[in-house]
Amino acid sequence: MWKKHIYLSRASAALIYGLLVSVAMNFFWDPGHIYSSGITGLAQLLNSLFKHTPVPITTGTWIFLLNLPLIILAWKQIGHRFTIFTVIAVVCSSVMIRLLHPTVLTKDPIICAIFGAILNGYGTGYALKSGISTGGLDIISLTVRKLTGKSVGTVNIIFNIFIVLAAGLIYGWPYAFYSAIGLFINAQVMDAVYTRQQKMQVMIVTTKPNSVVDCIQSHLRRGITIVHDAEGAYRHDAKTILFTIISRYEIPDLQEALNESDPQAFVSITENVHTIGHFYEPEP
Template sequence: MNRVYLQQIRNILMIAAAAFIYAMGISLFLDPNNLAPGGMTGIAVILNRLSGIETGTLYFLLNVPIVLLGIWKFGWRFIIKTVYAIVLTSFFTNLLAGYDALTDDPLLAALAGGVLIAVGIGMVFKAGATTGGMDIIIKIIRQKYRHLKTGFLFQSTDMLIVAASGFIFRDLNIALYALIAVLVNGRAMDYVLYGGDEAKMIYIITAKPCEVGRRLLKELDVGITYLQGKGGWTGQEKEVIFCVVRKQLGPRVEEIVKEEDSSAFMIITSASEIYGEGYKDFFAETL
């Protein structure tokens, strides 16, 4: 069986498992304890209390206009796995909502829910998809306002949603527990994806450097550099793509390269410190 075909089947199954794990974090831990963990999930939890509509259904409805916007901006190829992930997450969230919460301790719920969501999102990223919602919105914002950092945008939206939950539920403690869930989620996701490494340096030697480079620029909005290389055995001149990406984008880079050139040669290594646009400011760090 074709290796690419097997990889697609693996991705489909991984997304299904990820959606179930993600839904467990929501329906069995966070939602029953009134914890809104940021993102579209947090908004869905808040709206559930205001409207009575199931959280999973709200999660799906909130994502519909965002997905349509993503299709218009990036095309079906980028978004189709994300649609699949959203549909399954909504379904499993509603399915598991019929079961009792596994704990009524908000601290334990924040810790367990944050970890489960991180595992789910990490698996979705590894399968070459996203969870929709804020991922797509922030990608669009970054295309227009490149000076705004991705991490800052995610943190800002999460903080606003957590603050809104405290106001609507009229309980500061609930908001603080939700904040714990957000922080745990971010830290746990680091380890799910790459063991907590800061970023990844990737060298790509491919027969299709233009096609791969074009997709990396368009779909991931990452900077790339073309290096001139020469095969030591063949003496053949070739271009080498070099890029540095945030940890969560690493699996998607691998996916794009495999789709364009299954025989490409890739070297992926960890980078603990990176200075420059989009990362640390060298001068600020040394002051």
């Protein structure tokens, strides 16, 4: 029953992503001549370059075609379940972009860049938060990280710089800057929605360390450092300090664990910490 609920949630996230990116594309990006990031932006670029051919290929179709080799890569290197939901997300976005009738609300490039980025950023962040990928460069990043343990953020940056330059060459350099603004807003909105990658240091001062440790580790797969023989300055009573690193996504689980084990514990959370070494991340 639990797995069925998770699968339905992920399928719903794929549909929501497809709807939001299609609205962003047909209502804002295309009318404003704004390019998205990653494979979606490349699909827009190819559509612009070949739209006057005898048999033009739509942006939605380009998105599907460009993702095909990446989907095969994901099936072989990442996982079958991950790939299935990625296919659902890619198909939903491709079909909805093709079927949703374009509506020109405005051609102001700044408005189109901002609102298109907000819609796409929320949709992508929501999909990632739900445990699915939207395809594209995500698959390359996950594959490289799985095989080498290294990040390929530089590849994403270079790819998006190429998209921005293409916007300038095709529509004029002001549109390159508008697209760059859209890429920045898209990333900020996506980070605000997708909280799994935001790490936080948690310090817990408690008189029930064993109970708290057991309860946290039953809710979260996180290591905990224990500092014994701490002392409260007011009552001079014995305390124990616990340190752990969690993601922002796991805060509700942490709160539930503390409510069960020691509701009187004092908790301090430091945001946006950086870690060196192994930090467990669930498999997609």
